[in-house]
Amino acid sequence: MMPRYITQDYRSRIRPTWCKGCSYYGVLAALTEVFAEKQIDPHRLNVVSGIGCSSRMTLCLNTFGLHTLHGRALPVAIGSRLVNPDLTVVVAAGDGDFFSIGIGHFVHAARKNFDMTVICMDNRMYAMTKNQASPTSIVGYRGSLTPWGKMSVPLNVLEFAIACDATFVSRTFAGSQQHMQETISRGLDHRGFSFIEVIAPCGTFDRTATLASLSPRMVDINREHRHDPADKKAALAAAVQALDYDASDDAPVPIGVFWENSVPTFEERIAEIKKAHKKKASFASLLKNYSL
Amino acid sequence: MSAGDILMKASAHEGFDATVVKSFPSNIRGGYSQSLVTIAEKPAVSPIGDCAILFALSSNAFLLDTLHLTPRTLILVETTAHADGQGRDRFKQLSAAGQTIFSVPVLQLARETAGSSAIRSTVALGILGELLGMGGDQLRAAVAWRFREKGTGLIELNRIALDAGILWARQHIDKKYWLTVPRRRARTDREDRFMLEGNQAVALGAIAAGCTFYTSYPITPATGVGETLSRLMTAHGGVAYQAEDEIAALGAAIGASFAGVKTMTATSGPGLSLMQEFLGYASMVELPVVVVDVQRAGPSTGMPTKHSQDDLFAAIFGGHGEGQRIVIAPATVEECFSATVTAFNCAEHYQCPVIVLSDSTLGMMKRVIAKSALESPVIINRDIFTGSDDTPTPWLRYRLTDSGTNPLTIPGVSSVTYRATGIEHNEDSTPATTPFERCAQMEKRFRKLRRIEMEMDNPVLWDLEPADTVPLDACLCSWGLTASITREAIASLRGEGFRIAAVYPRLLFPVCTEAFNRWADLCTLQIVVEANFTGQFCALLRMSTRARPHPLTVSRGEPFTPPEIAAGIRSIINKEAAA
Structure with a gap:
């Protein structure tokens, strides 16, 4: 049987604003491939993003979507999930968006375990505003607002996501279409808060890492290290090491699913409460609580 | 705080209109709290007004609560609250000035009868109820209601305290000080109130x-x-x-x-x-x-x-x-x-x-x-487009319509998708920032509200003088809770012979320019009463209508009282007349 939707059905007419050769084109392609593979109705998909180069993703898709405020994609996505649990919700934004201005929302969305797939396109800088240090930039990174070098250590987003009790924590690489598709597909299948860090260097401002230079260094921890994502201790240990790839130019870059477990989602907990109140109370009966 | 609720409930059961306004500090417990209970035969216009009875259970209440006092207020004060210092001085001062004031051993009564000083406000409630000629039954029922979740033991203690208060009032306060409240039949339509x-x-x-x-x-x-x-x-x-x-x-x-x-x-x-x-x-x-x-x-x-x-x-x-x-x-x-x-x-x-x-x-x-x-208010629901065979492509979510609005499509419901973006956009929600596109969408968005004053039911409420043969002394405007208090002030000013028209906007923004231009034409002296320091609505009217109103403002954490507003208006009218 012919599939109902092909990859192209998920693309809007809008051309991305990304620079030529940007690693984000790959993420966009992977997303549409996975949507088509799963044959999700475009009108049952809600792709929510913040502000920044990566957040333009929403506009490039032909699904429903909200291109929101800087750092605020998660609360908006949560609102749509809470009132319509049948929607597939994907949140896409950058490292600055999720982990600088929006980090407060990340903690709570992960902890509450909303069923959504959260994709952080991590280029370790603010690119749209033309090169400033982000929480994931390395120490000493020279951004336009840190001309003498960034003074804080980078945030380990994988370790952080596990600490926030995200129930699916993974990392993939924008240079590997297949790995991205596999990871996004698993993220969408996971029932709960699926966090996916995509290593996606900025071809314009990043003078050290490129897709080509990083590519040979990728090591899938599940395949090559037989990492078991159900083992939390091992997951944390792997996450702690995941930041070390800046140590040298040939240090391995671990990717794969670091941590996955299954606990009820926030939406499921709400459904439980709703089940207990099956009969919808009329307005008149609610009023009785206040009668004289 | 709960005493106010109980008194209100009991009064309402007797068939009165009742309101309770609370004021308290930002603590979990303690500090000086106040309940202002208004009991009226006909629905009260203002929830704030002169105090007929002040019951001060603490020295703070006795010393600080002066906002609603008049020389006619009957003051009851807990004995220990005026035993020494400023409390003693104030008691002497008020008595000397001819104020009716009683010292009441509320704490002592609470301890002796119910064995707890914590229950003192219920003793006070008994006294108040008796002075209002309420009879104990309604109060007892209201006490049982208020503490229904706390168990029969506490309800019984409160009942004892209530009776102690009632008895004390009968023995110690001469009938001439009791308030003559018209007797009413207890209403049976509790379900509908x-x-x-x-x-x-x-x-x-x-x-x-x-x-x-x-x-x-x-x-x-x-x-x-x-x-x-x-x-x-x-x-x-x-x-x-x-x-x-x-x-x-x-x-x-x-x-x-x-x-x-x-x-x-x-x-x-x-x-x-x-x-x-x-x-x-x-x-x-x-x-x-x-x-x-x-x-x-x-x-x-x-x-x-x-x-x-x-x-x-x-x-x-x-x-x-x-x-x-x-x-x-x-x-x-x-x-x-x-x-x-x-x-x-x-x-x-x-x-x-x-x-x-x-x-x-x-x-x-x-x-x-x-x-x-x-009951059954009018409900408006959004215009939803679910999609059809001849849906225009691309979907124009932000089409430049005359009304400025378009139907919405809904995820999971409509087959027609769109992406909402905070970036300036064109009709199909594509980011678009040319001067032409920007102007078109700005005008479209603001076009939506151009006629809201005409489209909304009662965006303002008018209170006009019946005859327009005599010139007005002033025209008034007030909004929010202050409007309710202002209405009572205006009623008393009219009683004094002042001719005043008033408008109370419910729609504050967009400004009802037609209504307020008409308002400005009624009288050259216009006054806006509101509870902020700078007179914000007053300034807004100066900015967007012909009106040139005077501000009458208060910013002290407590609402205006009707006499204060009346005095303020009187003073502005007199000043203008003298000028």
Whole structure:
């Protein structure tokens, strides 16, 4: 049987604003491939993003979507999930968006375990505003607002996501279409808060890492290290090491699913409460609580 | 605090109109708290007024509570509260001035009869009830109601304390000091009368309007809206969600609105500040959302439990850029219900954020309300497009229509998708920033509200003098709770022979320019009464209408009283006449 939707059905007419050769084109392609593979109705998909180069993703898709405020994609996505649990919700934004201005929302969305797939396109800088240090930039990174070098250590987003009790924590690489598709597909299948860090260097401002230079260094921890994502201790240990790839130019870059477990989602907990109140109370009966 | 509720309930059962206004500090317990109970034969216009009886249970109450005192006020004061120091001096001073004042050993009575000083306010309640000629039965029933969840032991203790108070009043206060309240038959229509706080009326208004998603972050004095909806929403099949902060609360409300349901969040001033960026977003993407601001005295932490109307400018002009918003203000508890319904209707119809400006006093005051005030309001739902075979491609979500609005498509419901973006966009929601496209969309968005004054039911309420042959002394305007207090002040000024016309806007923004230009033409002396320091609505009228009103303002954490407003108006009229 012919599939109902092909990859192209998920693309809007809008051309991305990304620079030529940007690693984000790959993420966009992977997303549409996975949507088509799963044959999700475009009108049952809600792709929510913040502000920044990566957040333009929403506009490039032909699904429903909200291109929101800087750092605020998660609360908006949560609102749509809470009132319509049948929607597939994907949140896409950058490292600055999720982990600088929006980090407060990340903690709570992960902890509450909303069923959504959260994709952080991590280029370790603010690119749209033309090169400033982000929480994931390395120490000493020279951004336009840190001309003498960034003074804080980078945030380990994988370790952080596990600490926030995200129930699916993974990392993939924008240079590997297949790995991205596999990871996004698993993220969408996971029932709960699926966090996916995509290593996606900025071809314009990043003078050290490129897709080509990083590519040979990728090591899938599940395949090559037989990492078991159900083992939390091992997951944390792997996450702690995941930041070390800046140590040298040939240090391995671990990717794969670091941590996955299954606990009820926030939406499921709400459904439980709703089940207990099956009969919808009329307005008149609610009023009785206040009668004289 | 509970004594006020009990007295109100008992009075309401006797068939009176009853209101209780509360004022307390921002502590969990302790500090000086006050309940102002108004009992009236006909529905009272103002919930604030002169005090017939002041019962001071502490020296703080005795020394500080002077706002509502008149030389005719009967003062009852706890014996230990005037035993020494300033209390003793004040007692002497008042007695010497001829004030009727009684020393009452409330604490002692509570300890001797019920064995606990904590129950002193119930003793005071017994005394008050007796002075009002209420009879013990209604009070006993109201006490049992108030402590129904605390067990029979506590109810019995309170009953003993109540009886001790009643007995003391009979033995110690001469009948000539009792208030002659007309006897009434206890009403039997309890099922059709409701005791509601302003915040609860807002919550019920939201449910009546069809709201199924409520989200908020705790903040005084707005939490009552959420406390009510957290329970009612579940019973009603909706969802109430506690967000991690006010930004997330409004964000979630907007996300839920995009997903097709009516949504609301409630907050107070500091929360409104945090919501400003998302308010701009809702204006830009044209999604309906209702934000209730139960105002408190700012700026910063200010006085978190205290009355103020100082968020008007923040509600109208807060945030960056120019986005279309609607601001509505209820003046009574009944209007907290109807204004919330109106807010939802406006949000759905005009597809933009609507802010309801309540305040701490209005939000937390309790009032007896007839069922008719809560029955079958008109409900407007958004125009939803589900898709059809000849759906235009691309879908023009922001088409340049005459009305400025277009149908919405809903995820999971409509086959036609679109992406809402906070970036300036063209008709099909593609980012577009040429001067031509920008102008077209700005004009389209503002076109939506161009005729709101004509389209909305009763955007202002007029109170005109019957005959227009004699020139007016002044024309008045007031909004929110202050409008209710102003109405009573105007009634007394008219009694003195002043000729005054008044207008009370419910729609504060966009400004009802037609109504206020007409208002300005009624009389050259115009006055706006409001509870903020700078006279914000007054300034707004000067900015956008022919009116050149004088401000009459107060910013002290407690509402105006009717005599203060009357005095203020009198003074402005006299000053103008002399000039």
